[in-house]
Amino acid sequence: MPNNYDDIIEKLDNNQLWDFPGGVFPAERKTLSNQTPIGKLPIPERLFVTVKQHIGVEGHLIVEVGQKVLKGQALTKSMNPFAVPIHAPTSGEVAAIQKHVSAHPSGLPEMTVEIISDQQDKWIQLNPLIDYQSQPKIKVLAAICDAGISGMGGAGFPTHIKSSPKKDVDFLIINGIECEPYITSDDRLMREHAWQIRQGIDVLCHLLKPKQVLIGIENNKPEAIEAMQVACRENPNYRICSVPTKYPAGGEKQLIQVLTNREVPAKGLPMDVGIIMHNVGTCFAISDAVFSGKPLISRVVTVTGEAVEKPSNLWALIGSPVAHLLAHSDYNPKLQKQPNVIMGGPMMGFNVINDKVPVIKTTNCILAPTDTEISSNNEQACIRCSACADACPVSLLPQQLFWHSKAKELDKAQDYNLFDCIECGACAYVCPSEIPLVHYYRIAKSEIRVEQEEKQKSDKARERFEKREARLIAEQHARDEKHRLAAEARKQAMESKGNNAKDKIAAALARAKAKKQAVNIEEETSVSKADLANDVIEAAAPNETTEASATQPTTKVASSNQRVQAAIARAKAKKAAAEAATSNVEVEVPSEVEVEVEVEVEKNNDKVSESIKTETQSKNQSVNAKEPAPHAAKPEPLKPESASSESVSEVTATKTATIAASKKARIAAAVAKAKAKREAQKAAETEQTSKEAPLAEVEDPKTDSSQEPVKTQEQQIDMKKRKIAAAVAKAKAKKAAEKADKSS
Incomplete structure (x- = not known):
């Protein structure tokens, strides 16, 4: 500093x-107006309050046409830090809100609130600090x-x-x-x-x-x-x-x-x-x-000049037309060749277009000079005297600024610091050629401002366009990326769905296979059980003639199954003997252990048969006991518990018979196999003997001393098997009965 x-x-x-x-x-020339106190103007009939009267932006209108307003009431509201509100200079009615000639060198119309005064000058409520x-x-x-x-x-x-x-x-x-x-x-x-x-x-x-x-x-x-x-x-x-x-x-x-x-x-x-x-x-x-x-609704304005009969300073309401001030000061236009009114002083003021131009907050003077007071501005050619440069308080070069401004070389004018000019008018005042230099500077400044505003608008439009293009590209990229991710997700979903379908198919196949195996096992088990039951029943048939009437359906089914199984066993034995005789394969004879097992099984079968016979007889006795007398009273219905016990016993007996038949079938198959082996061995021995002995001796049945003992042994084995099957059936039936009793 x-x-x-x-x-x-x-x-x-x-x-x-x-x-x-x-x-x-x-x-x-100040003595024309400073000798008298500040006067007060009467309220004009109409006031024209310009919305914008300052540097910055205009406020937001908060009144409408036809609305009654009071003195000091706000007409606009500040919506921006650089917005300053305007107020009603007096009470009255809003007659119009439209563009009106402005207090500006250009005179361009600006938005204005026109108020018709009611002459009451009624204030709003004031709130001082x-x-x-x-x-x-x-x-x-x-x-x-x-x-x-x-x-x-x-x-x-x-x-x-x-x-x-x-x-x-x-x-x-x-x-x-x-x-x-x-x-x-x-x-x-x-x-x-x-x-x-x-x-x-x-x-x-x-x-x-x-x-x-x-x-x-x-x-x-x-x-x-x-x-x-x-x-x-x-x-x-x-x-x-x-x-x-x-x-x-x-x-x-x-x-x-x-x-x-x-x-x-x-x-x-x-x-x-x-x-x-x-x-x-x-x-x-x-x-x-x-x-x-109080808001700013009035100011002191100097009304002066030799064309005014009573120059003075007046308290003028903001919005008062220039004609109202001139009329109060006795303006005499006859003293001028043509009407000439300046708003401001002779150095920096400007000529008003008409007398309806309103007073604004920066208006300090209304000058009405005669033709002799101020030169007529008969512009002549510049003589390059440089007097303007000597008078410039900012040390500029007014002559160069004038040339470039007049030639519309605005860039060069800015190079000479055009905007540093304060428009004081000192250069024009000393110019011998009476060139209105400030007038050229103002026009050049306004044109530059217009160009700058257009450039700013163009830059903003270009910026908006570029941002829009960038936004559209970004949105397109986002959409493409979204579609790509969605496609990948769909692909993964399809793959996952395919794998799941394959897994489901494999699982279904596995379940079907397992189910099929379970069905086969169940069928085999049921068949085995049925065969065993049939065998047991067949074995027990000679000893159970007394139960024929009670168990006739079951005996018939068991007998039929037994005959079928016996036929199958005989066919298998015959086929095995034929194959053994053809292929000369040695067939093993059942050992003593196998015979003992078969004997034990026969004993068990006999026990089972005896248990079944005993249970059947007990059932017949209970049924005979329950039969009513010829003339007895009607019996009461059986209780659910007794019925269920009887049905459980029947089911248990059926299951026991089925299991016994299955075991009988297996025993029969084992016996058939043993017989087939024995016959194959016997055939082999016979063939060997035939080679050594005469054919007549081999074929003579009387010389076969082992035939009768073999038949006796088979009968013994058959008897043992029957006893075993009966015992097994009896044990199974007893166990099933116990389970049924527990469950009931």
Whole structure:
């Protein structure tokens, strides 16, 4: 930083200031309007309140056509930090919300709320912040924003944004210079309302906490300097600085350079060098908003010029048409060759298109000059005198800027720092060719802004298109990936399903095979049991003639099965004997152990037969006992328990008979096999004997001494088998009966 805080304070204590380059000294002509107090205008019939009156974005409309409004009622709402609301200047009815000619050099129409006044001027309920020092800063800033306050001495920067910096503030500068000719609104405001301005400064100090407050006033306003000194004498940190008269000393960057010798960088802000600047009119509006609760709906406007019969300063409502102010000041258009009204001063003001242009928050002067006061701007060729460069307070090259701006070489104009121009008009004021240089600069700036806006829109559109393309590609990739994963999942599912189907088929086949095997085993077992039962029954038949009538169906079935099994056994024995005789194979004769086993089996069969006979006789006796007498009473029905016991006994007997028949069949098969072996052995021995002995002896049956003993042995074996089968059947029947008794 070129100058530190202590050096600046030391120089200010010595009443020494700095200077800025360039500048001009035009005729002031301030005495036309600063000799009378600020007047008050009557309420106009119609007011045209422009929605946007500041740098930033416009607020959101919250009223509609036909709605009744009160004085101070908000017409828009801040939806953005850079949005400042507007308020109804008086009570009345919203007549229209449409575009209306704007207070701008171009005169382009802007959105405007038209209000028809009811002349009652009725206020809404006001909510002041008297104890603002005990309130959070954010609440004070909100009150300033809700009051619609923006900069009233320059471009209209939102005050609540400027009053909430993120850096420490060394100096708070209050701009009371008002350097442009003819304009005296700030001068009269400081003279008449110095105390309210000081209250606004107090609020700003509460928000900004500056180290020092510098109030700059040009030395051509002694009454204003004195009034401010009286108002600020209680606070030593408030310093009144008398600045030499020079145009444009009231410019933001120029006044900072004069008071602190700090230079604001190009495209920078005063906060970049530790300084915040506010206008005296802004301080008055802050005081009104905080201590009275009033929004910004009026301001002091200087109406002056030799074409006005009564030049003065007036409290004008925001939205008042220029024609209303001129009519109250007795504007005389006959003093002009053609009507010429300027909004602003002669250096930086612009010609209004018609008298319906409304007053806005940054309007400080309405100038109606005669033809002799201001030159007619008869533009001539540039003589390259460089007077414009000498007068430029920003040290630019106005001549080169003029050439490039006029030739629409906007890039080259920007290379010469076109946007550093503050449009003070000093170059045009000193131009001997009367070239309206500022006019060319403004047009070039507006064209560049339009190009930049179009470029930004194009860039945003391209960015949106690229993002859309990227999004579509990403979505396509996502879909492809999704389809791929789905296909893989389906493939895996099909493979898994195929494997499961194969597994299911294999399991079904295994179950079918197992079931078939189980059926075969069951059939074999049932057949074996049936055969054994038949054999047992057949063996026991000679000894059980008394049971024929009771067991006739079972005996018949068993006898039939036995005959079939015997026939099969005989066929097998015959076939085996034939094969043995043919192949001369030695057949083994049953050993003594086998014979003993067969004898034991025969004994068991006999026991089984005896048990079956005994059980049958007991059943017949029970049945005979239960038969009623010829003339006896009707017997009671059998109980379920006795019936079930009888059925269980029958089932048990049947099962026992089946098992005995199966065993009998196996014994018969074994006997048949043994007979076949024995016959085969006998045939072999006979063949051997025939070779040694005469054929007649072999064929003579009388010489076979072993035939009769063999027959006797077979009868004995058969008897033993029958006894064994009977014993086995009897044991089985007894065991089945015991089980049946337990289960019942």
